Every structure is written in C-alpha cells, then in structure tokens.
Amino acid sequence: MRDLPCGVRGLRFGPSRRAPSLENVLSPAHALELAARHQRRAVRDAIAHAAALRQPVGFLCRPGAAGAEFEAVALGSARTCAVIDAAGRLRYVSGLSAGAAAPSPV
Numbered sequence: 001m002r003d004l005p006c007g008v009r010g011l012r013f014g015p016s017r018r019a020p021s022l023e024n025v026l027s028p029a030h031a032l033e034l035a036a037r038h039q040r041r042a043v044r045d046a047i048a049h050a051a052a053l054r055q056p057v058g059f060l061c062r063p064g065a066a067g068a069e070f071e072a073v074a075l076g077s078a079r080t081c082a083v084i085d086a087a088g089r090l091r092y093v094s095g096l097s098a099g100a101a102a103p104s105p106v
Contacts, residue, residue: 025058031070034061042090046072046082049092
C-alpha cells in the first residue's frame, strides 16, 4: 500500500457527504502521531494555545490533495481554536490570544 499523507490510512479521501463531527475527534497524542513531521510543531503549539485558554482540546483531521489538515477544537465550548494546514502553518481562530484571560461575564 502506498504511503498516504501523514500516515493516515483509515480516512477516506475526497469530498465527504457530511461534515466532521465531534465523534471523530482525535486526542492530542493521536493527532501528533498522525501529523507529518513538518506539522508537529504547529500541533504542539495548538495544544499549548488551548491549555493557555484552559480548554481541553481535540483534533479533527481532514485529508486533502496537498496533505492532511488539522483543526484544533476546544472541547469545553466545541469551537475551533486553531487550524494547521497541510504545509504546517498554524492559524489561531479564537478571539482570545494565548495567555489572555477569558472575558468576565457582564
């Protein structure tokens, strides 16, 4: 069997009929295991970002033509907090920066 991007063998490639759901969430350790070498630092940074926000984190993995992309999801709020593209670039999505305190309720 040919080697697939990031070593993912069980995931289907091509368009999916349904969006990924929280039942498909990978643990941080599993995401690190599946990530390509050039993506691992970004995955670790996303884990640290979620920890700074005091949120447990899970990952969704989306295979694509250029390679796998990972989406870091804060499990407490079910919101995306970071995205790692196939090239290993990390983009923070949440409105809070790492290390910032959560806004107090009004």
